[in-house]
Amino acid sequence: MELKPTDSELEILNILWEKGPSTVRDVHEVLERSKEAGYTTTLKLMQIMHDKKLLIRDETSRSHIYTANISQQKTQGQLVKKFIDNVFNGSASQLVLQALGNHKTNRQELDEIKQLLAEMEKKMKHR
Amino acid sequence: MELKPTDSELEILNILWEKGPSTVRDVHEVLERSKEAGYTTTLKLMQIMHDKKLLIRDETSRSHIYTANISQQKTQGQLVKKFIDNVFNGSASQLVLQALGNHKTNRQELDEIKQLLAEMEKKMKHR
């Protein structure tokens, strides 16, 4: 699968991942909070995403119900990979340094990262 | 400065950051290795970037010499911030988990990250 959602599409995907199956109106109402947008604009975008198979929809009732057709995990993974290639010439750790360096990270997040690092350490020793 | 280079522009910036001041032909030759592109296309892009002040150029000799006018550090920082907002709803650690989880990271990179984490730990205790 060769997928690259645009920025607008990603906004919609984020909403659907968070809220689960939703109508255009549902999505539009969330979208409206953070940006100016007409209803038909949101509709059109979701129709295009449906054409591209980014979304599937249930047309049983008049208000179609849309669902994301690609997983959040996988999509984020692809986007991160592409981003690392584009911006950091393929060096994941460079990205990590940037991300940690410039952002405030709280105790819990830090612990999660430390834990992951510990696991990676372990795996490295086993080689 | 509110700058957001496009993907094509970023490719060119990467080359200039790596190679330093270069002519259009220099850049184009590097670009050609990884993608199909006409010379005038590269030229036009660099001219546009010059208009946008992303590049500066020395017009002394016939072949103008272009130099990146924004720092790699700063640009990467801005791009990372935007990326984290778009894709991970602002959570830097989520990005880090993705990046570390899906990519092979070597010992040295891992050590750098550990070191940075240790410093962050320290700072947190001092609050």
Place this chain on the structure above:
DNA sequence: GCAAACATACGAATGATTTCGTAAAACAAA
């Protein structure tokens, strides 16, 4: 039933990025 509200579909305008053809100027070699 009828009007108002709501939904989809469609086409087209807008805007931004990318691509490239062509012309003119500078230079190089014969």
Place this chain on the structure above:
DNA sequence: TTTGTTTTACGAAATCATTCGTATGTTTGC
């Protein structure tokens, strides 16, 4: 000088994403 090569400049086409107006059909409430 003349011819061929290299460069810049310019304009416009092609592409893609985004936005929205309008038509049409469905449902709801009176």
